[in-house]
Amino acid sequence: xxxxxxxxxxxxxxxxxxxxxxxxxxxxxxxxxxxxxxxxxxxxxxxxxxxxxxxxxxxxxxxxxxxxxxxxxxxxxxxxxxxxxxxxxxxxxxxxxxxxxxxxxxxxxxxxxxxxxxxxxxxxxxxxxxxxxxxxxxxxxxxxxxxxxxxxxxxxxxxxxxxxxxxxxxxxxxxxxxxxxxxxxxxxxxxxxxxx
Amino acid sequence: xxxxxxxxxxxxxxxxxxxxxxxxxxxxxxxxxxxxxxxxxxxxxxxxxxxxxxxxxxxxxxxxxxxxxxxxxxxxxxxxxxxxxxxxxxxxxxxxxxxxxxxxxxxxxxxxxxxxxxxxxxxxxxxxxxxxxxxxxxxxxxxxxxxxxxxxxxxxxxxxxxxxxxxxxxxxxxxxxxxxxxxxxxxxxxxxxxxx
Numbered sequence: 380x381x382x383x384x385x386x387x388x389x390x391x392x393x394x395x396x397x398x399x400x401x402x403x404x405x406x407x408x409x410x411x412x413x414x415x416x417x418x419x420x421x422x423x424x425x426x427x428x429x430x431x432x433x434x435x436x437x438x439x440x441x442x443x444x445x446x447x448x449x450x451x452x453x454x455x456x457x458x459x460x461x462x463x464x465x466x467x468x469x470x471x472x473x474x475x476x477x478x479x480x481x482x483x484x485x486x487x488x489x490x491x492x493x494x495x496x497x498x499x500x501x502x503x504x505x506x507x508x509x510x511x512x513x514x515x516x517x518x519x520x521x522x523x524x525x526x527x528x529x530x531x532x533x534x535x536x537x538x539x540x541x542x543x544x545x546x547x548x549x550x551x552x553x554x555x556x557x558x559x560x561x562x563x564x565x566x567x568x569x570x571x572x573x574x575x
Numbered sequence: 576x577x578x579x580x581x582x583x584x585x586x587x588x589x590x591x592x593x594x595x596x597x598x599x600x601x602x603x604x605x606x607x608x609x610x611x612x613x614x615x616x617x618x619x620x621x622x623x624x625x626x627x628x629x630x631x632x633x634x635x636x637x638x639x640x641x642x643x644x645x646x647x648x649x650x651x652x653x654x655x656x657x658x659x660x661x662x663x664x665x666x667x668x669x670x671x672x673x674x675x676x677x678x679x680x681x682x683x684x685x686x687x688x689x690x691x692x693x694x695x696x697x698x699x700x701x702x703x704x705x706x707x708x709x710x711x712x713x714x715x716x717x718x719x720x721x722x723x724x725x726x727x728x729x730x731x732x733x734x735x736x737x738x739x740x741x742x743x744x745x746x747x748x749x750x751x752x753x754x755x756x757x758x759x760x761x762x763x764x765x766x767x768x769x770x771x
Contacts, residue, residue: 425631435621437742441755448752448762546633556644559637562758566644 380575381410382567385540386487387418387548388471388501389430389464391446391457392561394491396549398455399564401484407568409575413483415474415533416540417467418548425546430464449561456496465494466502472524473507475533477516485514576771577606578763581736582683583614583744584667584697585626585660587642587653588757590687592745594651595760597680603764605771609679611670611729612736613663614744621742626660645757652692661690662698668720669703671729673712681710 384400386393404411422430432439443459450457470490477483489510493499499506504521511520523529543552551558551567554574558567580596582589600607618626628635639655646653666686673679685706689695695702700717707716719725739748747754747763750770754763 435742437737437740440740441742441753444753445755445759541633544633544636546631546637557637557640559641560758562756563641 380408380571381412382551382553382571382575383412383414385414385416385543385545385548385550385552387416388467388474388487388490388494390418390548391432391442391495393549394457394495395446395449395453395455395561396564397487397491398453399561403564403568407572409568409571413474413479413487414536414540415471415487416537416545416548417471417533418464420537421541421546433463450495458495458498460494460498460500465500468502469504469507469524470501470510472529472533473511473516473520475536476520476524476526476529477511482514482516486511486516489513576604576767577608578747578749578767578771579608579610581610581612581739581741581744581746581748583612584663584670584683584686584690586614586744587628587638587691589745590653590691591642591645591649591651591757592760593683593687594649595757599760599764603768605764605767609670609675609683610732610736611667611683612733612741612744613667613729614660616733617737617742629659646691654691654694656690656694656696661696664698665700665703665720666697666706668725668729669707669712669716671732672716672720672722672725673707678710678712682707682712685709 382404384396386397400411422428427434432442446457474483474487477486490501490507493506493510494501501507508521517523540550543550544557545559547559549561549564551563553567553571556570558564558570578600580592582593596607623630628638642653670679670683673682686697686703689702689706690697697703704717713719736746739746740753741755743755745757745760747759749763749767752766754760754766
């Protein structure tokens, strides 16, 4: 039983899922493959040059309040990054380059907490290097993340997301099914348990 | 403890909430005010001339599959209306004109089931008249719904929705808070219980 967890570092609701997922997946006995991808190219294909939360003001206002409520329930703080969305390319490349395992997950958590709790800019190389180091990723992970091969791998991951019908983050794929949004995390795990 | 339930007859997820709400609200001891409104003017203000589920193909494909899964869990069938979205103006005017009470709720259920289960067109006067009659609404409710006063009341309801920050349906308002989407129904009821 395995699900793919598709996340974008700049995505607010991906933050919640990234923090909630390890505990819930362990409880359900489901293996998770963490799959970083970029929403930028997907949004651009829809004619958007920024997050739809910026384009559609009422939806954006709602999202920030909803995040406050939901993060609050989880005991997480939610700071509104400036600028929003943050440039997540470096973080995504590092996550793509990182070997699967608890260090990679720790790195992802560190990036989300840096951005949404500690008010740091995740486009900043020093911030990402600190996140990687604290997660005990390999010392040369930043350099690895900048290889042509890794850049292409991240681009291929985004194309793979599109092939799966993904249009937002977080998303979960399992057994040919797509689930979109932090509020579908439990449904995705449940599907994996029942059909995996 | 009261919540306002904002619904659009053409909205797929409003169908689920409309059917789920009476039982859940009764269990929670929460009073519900049923508030029909129109998404058309709200979408038009965002530059959309149809549902975003038609404009954004990947999101639309996802929604129909998600509806199948969620309706299936509830034991409801989900048929894709043609055209989608249906013209919901007449149904909304009748709901606006109807006195609050179980007959009005029955009318709403009848309209949703006609549209999404029985494959009927809710722009059809005969369909809406049958929904009203089966719900035991007043015999002249169709005529009442066409009064200038009632047309203006529905327009005012949509403007009131916009003032509440509403941008989609279903939405729930309680205690100054907005909750959007069928998957926030339980949260809205919970807020009413804790803060109402």
